[in-house]
Amino acid sequence: MPDDWDEQERLAPLDRVAAEALIVDVDGFEGPLDLLLTLSRTQKVDLRRISVLQLAEQYLLFVEQARAMRIELAADYLVMAAWLAYLKSRLLLPPEPGADGPSAEDLAAHLAFQLERLSAMRDAAARLMARDQLGRDFFARGLPEEVTRARKVTYAATLLDLMRAYARIRTRDEFRPFVMDRAHVFTMEQALDRMRGLIGYAGEWAELTSFMPDGWDTNPMRRRSSTAAHFAAMLELAKGGHVEIRQGEVFAPIQIRRRGS
Amino acid sequence: MSDVKEVLQGPEKSLFDAPPMGEQERMVEAILFAAAEPVTVAELVVRLPHGADPAEALVHLRKRYEGRGVALVRIGDAYAFRTAPDLGHLMRKETVETRKLSRAAIETLAIVAYHQPVTRAEIEEIRGVAVSRGTVDQLMELEWIRLGRRRMTPGRPVTFVVTETFLDHFGLESARDLPGIKELRAAGLLENRPPLGHGPSEAEDDDGQIGQSELFED
Amino acid sequence: MSDVKEVLQGPEKSLFDAPPMGEQERMVEAILFAAAEPVTVAELVVRLPHGADPAEALVHLRKRYEGRGVALVRIGDAYAFRTAPDLGHLMRKETVETRKLSRAAIETLAIVAYHQPVTRAEIEEIRGVAVSRGTVDQLMELEWIRLGRRRMTPGRPVTFVVTETFLDHFGLESARDLPGIKELRAAGLLENRPPLGHGPSEAEDDDGQIGQSELFED
Numbered sequence: 001m002p003d004d005w006d007e008q009e010r011l012a013p014l015d016r017v018a019a020e021a022l023i024v025d026v027d028g029f030e031g032p033l034d035l036l037l038t039l040s041r042t043q044k045v046d047l048r049r050i051s052v053l054q055l056a057e058q059y060l061l062f063v064e065q066a067r068a069m070r071i072e073l074a075a076d077y078l079v080m081a082a083w084l085a086y087l088k089s090r091l092l093l094p095p096e097p098g099a100d101g102p103s104a105e106d107l108a109a110h111l112a113f114q115l116e117r118l119s120a121m122r123d124a125a126a127r128l129m130a131r132d133q134l135g136r137d138f139f140a141r142g143l144p145e146e147v148t149r150a151r152k153v154t155y156a157a158t159l160l161d162l163m164r165a166y167a168r169i170r171t172r173d174e175f176r177p178f179v180m181d182r183a184h185v186f187t188m189e190q191a192l193d194r195m196r197g198l199i200g201y202a203g204e205w206a207e208l209t210s211f212m213p214d215g216w217d218t219n220p221m222r223r224r225s226s227t228a229a230h231f232a233a234m235l236e237l238a239k240g241g242h243v244e245i246r247q248g249e250v251f252a253p254i255q256i257r258r259r260g261s
Numbered sequence: 262m263s264d265v266k267e268v269l270q271g272p273e274k275s276l277f278d279a280p281p282m283g284e285q286e287r288m289v290e291a292i293l294f295a296a297a298e299p300v301t302v303a304e305l306v307v308r309l310p311h312g313a314d315p316a317e318a319l320v321h322l323r324k325r326y327e328g329r330g331v332a333l334v335r336i337g338d339a340y341a342f343r344t345a346p347d348l349g350h351l352m353r354k355e356t357v358e359t360r361k362l363s364r365a366a367i368e369t370l371a372i373v374a375y376h377q378p379v380t381r382a383e384i385e386e387i388r389g390v391a392v393s394r395g396t397v398d399q400l401m402e403l404e405w406i407r408l409g410r411r412r413m414t415p416g417r418p419v420t421f422v423v424t425e426t427f428l429d430h431f432g433l434e435s436a437r438d439l440p441g442i443k444e445l446r447a448a449g450l451l452e453n454r455p456p457l458g459h460g461p462s463e464a465e466d467d468d469g470q471i472g473q474s475e476l477f478e479d
Numbered sequence: 480m481s482d483v484k485e486v487l488q489g490p491e492k493s494l495f496d497a498p499p500m501g502e503q504e505r506m507v508e509a510i511l512f513a514a515a516e517p518v519t520v521a522e523l524v525v526r527l528p529h530g531a532d533p534a535e536a537l538v539h540l541r542k543r544y545e546g547r548g549v550a551l552v553r554i555g556d557a558y559a560f561r562t563a564p565d566l567g568h569l570m571r572k573e574t575v576e577t578r579k580l581s582r583a584a585i586e587t588l589a590i591v592a593y594h595q596p597v598t599r600a601e602i603e604e605i606r607g608v609a610v611s612r613g614t615v616d617q618l619m620e621l622e623w624i625r626l627g628r629r630r631m632t633p634g635r636p637v638t639f640v641v642t643e644t645f646l647d648h649f650g651l652e653s654a655r656d657l658p659g660i661k662e663l664r665a666a667g668l669l670e671n672r673p674p675l676g677h678g679p680s681e682a683e684d685d686d687g688q689i690g691q692s693e694l695f696e697d
Contacts, residue, residue, distance in 0.1 A: 097351070140295070142295045142297040143342075155365050155399070155403055156362070157362040158359060158431075159432060163371075163445055165370070166445070167445045168279075169368055169372070169388060255460075
């Protein structure tokens with residue numbers, strides 16, 4: 001790192017930069033790298049030749065002044081300050097023998113690379129936006145011809161629609177308040193209604209399961225719920241003297257028929 | 262066309278500071294191309310540089326397009342480019358009506374894409390409502406989903422998977438390129454949390470639903 | 480354009496029953512004129528009579544429109560007619576006011592265009608700040624960027640690439656024609672150098688990033 005600039009020459013621009021920098025609203029910077037890039041411009045050299053040591057000092061001075069003026073800096077600015085303070089000390093001190101990891105020069109060079117890359121991307125963005133643009137400088141056919149006969153319907157959906165749909169399902173689930181899931185719950189009242197309607201036809205012994213609604217066994221919860229509801233309803237009907245119940249042996253199918261047939 | 266020709270032969274005093282006729286022709290060509298409706302000569306006069314003679318430019322332009330795939334036609338007082346009448350048959354493909362996929366369809370599609378191979382029962386479990394036959398049929402007809410292997414579980418239910426056509430339409434290399442939940446959230450797509458319970462627009466498919474958290478693991 | 484020329488010299492056996500080239504040119508002209516969106520060569524093949532060679536017709540057509548008020552431009556694999564950029568001032572009436580993009584969005588767009596395919600973590604590494612929620616969403620909504628392949632690195636992060644709509648909007652034939660891209664690549668500024676050790680702007684993302692030398696496959 002070139003550090004052949006003397007103390008006097010160094011302080012003058014630094015003071016100026018600090019003064020200028022503080023005029024700029026801290027909120028105007030898009031993060032520490034942006035601030036560093038702005039500070040680096042005061043060195044008026046090619047970014048490849050930038051003095052990272054000088055830059056680190058400018059940055060630290062900026063942060064110090066911001067603090068003195070009680071301007072609150074976001075955490076990432078302070079993280080960068082800490083890192084630059086560390087880098088500065090490593091740049092100034094002779095390397096520790098046997099220390100592993102990247103050297104101070106490598107770290108400085110990477111920072112310079114990052115600044116140059118960011119600067120390059122800014123320029124590229126500006127050049128891109130300065131290009132002729134569709135709908136501003138050049139135009140598509142204003143009156144596209146679409147014959148209205150021979151109409152074919154297609155359905156459009158974008159990936160964004162798809163992702164949003166999925167996100168919607170997910171969000172809906174995650175933020176659902178606690179409620180009982182009722183979709184698969186079959187109440188005894190419902191079962192009673194069903195069976196009262198059906199039992200009139202059941203002159204012969206019929207298995208209880210034949211009274212279950214369509215699709216009762218498509219879902220474990222639905223199966224348990226309908227079984228329980230119909231079992232209870234059957235007992236209720238027997239109690240009222242409407243049906244008879246029989247079961248061949250333990251776990252054998254339960255059969256019922258209308259009483260008096 | 263007689264009026265146009267008259268202008269051609271008319272006095273040219275006002276043209277002294279106008280761009281050359283070739284340039285005027287380019288300008289009229291661009292304006293007619295980009296305009297959303299036929300353009301009148303009066304409007305061309307307003308839009309062209311001072312002193313330009315759009316009527317003459319139109320004569321040149323019309324000539325230039327004679328026998329081409331498009332023609333400069335006059336509609337009332339106005340001019341527009343139109344497909345040459347003998348090529349109308351080529352325009353048939355242009356007549357596609359695009360409709361937005363219904364909410365049920367897009368959600369079903371999303372579930373198939375994220376969870377494939379997936380059975381109908383699983384789709385219903387995730388969406389919390391029954392999947393109508395029409396929805397699945399529509400997605401099959403669009404060739405965005407197709408039948409996969411049967412699941413080796415009781416009943417051997419059929420499964421659904423997404424197709425190459427689907428990947429093509431959505432610009433995906435594979436279904437695994439779909440962003441995960443973490444990424445959806447990072448992109449801000451998961452921000453719209455319904456206030457409490459179901460959003461108002463969900464009334465039509467408002468059934469309870471079983472939370473199947475293990476189905477959603479990324 | 481070399482691929483187009485190749486087709487020109489290619490075997491013409493299949494052309495025996497195709498209409499003459501002049502007629503094919505008219506047809507391509509009509510189809511492209513009628514469409515506001517770019518039309519791919521593949522679609523032209525489908526729409527033209529059997530045996531036609533739209534690639535060759537396009538070469539002729541492009542030449543025919545050189546220096547005219549409208550130009551035949553190439554966008555990726557597709558072609559469209561667009562008004563000549565120097566005549567934009569005449570088109571104030573057609574100008575569409577676009578929502579101003581934030582600086583963050585513009586920079587993110589440029590990074591995606593120049594570094595594609597690029598992960599969110601890489602964008603953040605280059606800009607030195609987190610990509611704000613909604614920035615990516617906005618660019619996706621404009622259909623200027625879309626998801627690319629997942630990166631085959633730990634975490635398999637999704638990548639972003641620019642779209643044909645982006646190329647069309649900025650009048651680019653391909654991402655290789657981005658302004659200054661050759662110089663940037665030559666200067667090593669499009670390389671993805673992973674941060675060293677405890678780099679200053681290492682994003683806290685768990686996306687994990689590995690140098691991708693094949694970032695820009697030509």
